[in-house]
Amino acid sequence: MTLADRKIWMDGRLVPWSEASVHVLSQSIQRGSLVFDVMPCYATPRGPALLGFREHTERFCRSAELMAMDLPLDLEGLLKAISETVQANPGTDMVKISAFNAGFSLDVLPSDAHPSIAIAAFGLVDVLPPGMELFVRPARLQLADSIKLPPTVFSPQAKVAAGYTAASVAKAHARSEGFDDILFLDGAGNVAESSTQSFMLVRGGEIHVPPLDYVLSGITRRATLELAEDAGIAIRVAPIPKSALDEAEEAFLTGTTINVCPVERIDDRRFSAEVPGPVTARLRERFERMVRDEDPVFSPRWLQTV
Numbered sequence: 107m108t109l110a111d112r113k114i115w116m117d118g119r120l121v122p123w124s125e126a127s128v129h130v131l132s133q134s135i136q137r138g139s140l141v142f143d144v145m146p147c148y149a150t151p152r153g154p155a156l157l158g159f160r161e162h163t164e165r166f167c168r169s170a171e172l173m174a175m176d177l178p179l180d181l182e183g184l185l186k187a188i189s190e191t192v193q194a195n196p197g198t199d200m201v202k203i204s205a206f207n208a209g210f211s212l213d214v215l216p217s218d219a220h221p222s223i224a225i226a227a228f229g230l231v232d233v234l235p236p237g238m239e240l241f242v243r244p245a246r247l248q249l250a251d252s253i254k255l256p257p258t259v260f261s262p263q264a265k266v267a268a269g270y271t272a273a274s275v276a277k278a279h280a281r282s283e284g285f286d287d288i289l290f291l292d293g294a295g296n297v298a299e300s301s302t303q304s305f306m307l308v309r310g311g312e313i314h315v316p317p318l319d320y321v322l323s324g325i326t327r328r329a330t331l332e333l334a335e336d337a338g339i340a341i342r343v344a345p346i347p348k349s350a351l352d353e354a355e356e357a358f359l360t361g362t363t364i365n366v367c368p369v370e371r372i373d374d375r376r377f378s379a380e381v382p383g384p385v386t387a388r389l390r391e392r393f394e395r396m397v398r399d400e401d402p403v404f405s406p407r408w409l410q411t412v
């Protein structure tokens with residue numbers, strides 16, 4: 107199926123991909139108020155399944171709530187609309203759901219009583235810009251000059267378009283200097299996350315992850331931590347000072363488009379274990395097994411059929 111054949115769910119109707127557009131003066135374009143979530147879809151013998159279907163959709167509702175958006179559908183209605191969209195688009199491996207204020211407004215406040223909802227289901231290779239690749243190799247990260255927005259300004263749990271401005275500027279800078287992505291610190295100088303991935307490091311065989319004060323509660327992070335716990339790997343959820351990067355044996359990113367991806371270096375720091383280190387490799391292997399629908403416990407738990 108090419109993009110031209112795909113259908114996007116727009117406020118209850120499946121419309122051709124090229125017709126799913128909004129006005130240039132819509133409040134969400136002008137103010138960046140669109141909220142969204144992205145979830146991966148896998149073909150399984152049980153049918154197409156979204157990793158963390160319910161968790162992603164709940165997070166989408168939470169993003170809308172944090173943006174004071176009154177969604178026209180509840181959780182069950184959204185789950186049904188997403189299922190319908192995936193079924194109408196065979197060969198889907200990614201689903202993006204958005205809510206946005208389509209109307210014109212000069213004010214910061216939208217004129218719409220309810221936001222519009224759009225759901226797109228597509229093949230990842232069809233939408234990657236030419237030359238852009240996912241991390242097929244261990245990631246090289248650059249520490250960003252800017253920091254994560256403090257939660258007192260805006261919650262990191264809201265996936266909202268305007269929340270990614272600092273990340274896109276910093277990532278463009280990192281790319282121009284030969285890095286793949288960035289690593290943000292928070293206001294206290296602790297390690298936070300990359301532009302769109304959660305960060306973890308390994309020290310003394312234990313996994314260290316930042317608490318959720320400054321970082322998004324990644325669904326891949328949640329699944330990875332469950333796999334780690336099941337594998338008997340100790341997990342420490344506590345602020346990670348920047349100095350801990352020098353002492354780490356391994357580091358890795360987790361996220362919807364990359365699953366578990368080893369980090370090769372951060373600026374010019376390298377890790378003591380070879381890349382991928384043993385903990386990263388073990389988790390990546392377990393994660394890939396889960397998404398191949400081969401894990402008797404975690405595949406049915408996380409791969410939820412539509």
Ligand code: PMP
Nearest residue numbers: 302303304322324325326361362
């Ligand atoms: N942090 C940020 C800021 C993100 O945008 C994402 C992508 N949703 C993640 C972390 C990773 O989250 P997930 O595992 O749910 O893709």
